[in-house]
Amino acid sequence: MISSSKWIGPAVLAGMCLLPLPLGIYPQHVLIVSLFYVMMAASWNLLAGYTGQVSFGHAAMAGIGAYTSGILAAKAGVNPWVGVAAGTLLAALLGLGLGALCLKMGGIYLSLTTLAFSQILHIIIVNEYEVTRGTMGLQVPGLTAEYSKLTYYYILLAATVLVLFILYRMIHSNLGLSFRAVQNDETAARAVGVRVLHLRVLAFTVASAMAGFAGGLYGHYLLLITPEIPSLDLQFYVLAMTVIGGMGSFVGPIVGAFAINILAEKIRDYGEYHVLVFGLIALVVARFAPEGLTGVWRSLGRRRTP
């Protein structure tokens, strides 16, 4: 693992660059959506996997990014890229505010507050029809003059690489040592001087910014922003992807996002039930393989090479 880690990143990246070329429009679309979910799951994992705080407002933060950028572009003619930056910033500020407000209270409060936040945002979007076009959806311009799936794929890929790079650097820095210590044992981490609260507020702020960023780009890809982005359905998707892929591991949410999103496309015919199916899979994984798919893979590897 350690010796292969040098080339595995570039190899995967090269593969990802070539992957869409032979594919048709539809599989390209599935890949683009998958990349959005990779950013969502990987950033949610920073908070949930590494600091043990469950936010139900991650999809809402993506919604903040999408609607901020979308409204600025559609109503004020702001350049979408500037809009995405604004959405990212707003999500970061909201993360910082909510985090500072409720992480001190610990445990369940962040979950409850973010759940409430997510619902309030949903209500606002649905009701402020004049601004948001409610459930009809807000039409927004694209990121580029010409609309091509391939261009979006590379934009989303670059964004995903950026997000993953930042997360990777965080996890492998001094800060990352502290993150992993908290993940292992909060009490012991505090006892050696880890500022657990600061760490969580930081993780929530960074994760929220990344969700805002991902949501902003995703909105300009879809060209139509609906309340389905800041929805609990999407939130549970992200949760299921992270849990099934492997919470608290770097690769876990990436694998989970691709696996679940592609699988979701395959079983779309079962309608509403597919959310239920993933919920059940996530429950089973959490119970029997808490380290997720990547954990199972690793332990298989250990068995093969003793």
Next chain:
Amino acid sequence: MLLEGRKISKRFGGVQALSEVDFHVEAGSITALIGPNGAGKTTLFNIVAGAIKPSSGQTVFEGREITGLPADEICRRGIARTFQIVRPFATMTCLENVLVAAVNRHPRRPRAALEPGARDLLAQVGLADLAGQEARHLNVVQKKLLELARALATEPRLLLLDEVLGGLNTQEILQAVEQIRRLRDRAGITILWIEHVMGAIMQAADRVIVLDQGRVLTAAPPREVVSDPRVIRAYLGE
């Protein structure tokens, strides 16, 4: 006086774990904290280290009150601890376990600058060869040693040791006692030490505080304590 506890009480539901405990630790001393199982020793450590809050009473460190401060703040003030039931960072290597403490003591220094010191500490406790090994693969004795190295990496002025000799054989106990003495003599670290191995305490401690059923029974030099009929009764009555 480095550490002082004033009328510390702690109640867990129906259990009165500590009742108005007054105690102090002299700077530069090795002070032992003994008493039968359930006397409240670990609870007192948890309160001093900020892992739990007392129901009432105060703790004062270097003349400043630290009661109720968060554990990480108390660590930064200069108090480090080991845990009776070991709590290493299981999925991190031994070196990383020690580095967590070091980078939080010196947040601005790059990791590379802190690594030699961390390796030194591992060598001091005899774990140099296991630096790259994940902590979960260690045996209990090694985990205890790792916790000691990790605590030292926070650069404490007061070190709280909770039954570090458990599981060691006679030879290892002698070495450990020697090592704890060196911490005080060379590094100038004051030590408050919960221990059941009386021989070790007799050898190393300057003063012994005896807790029984959440109260201080006596606090005196080791020789006086072992011949104190109240102490003997407390242990035999166990």
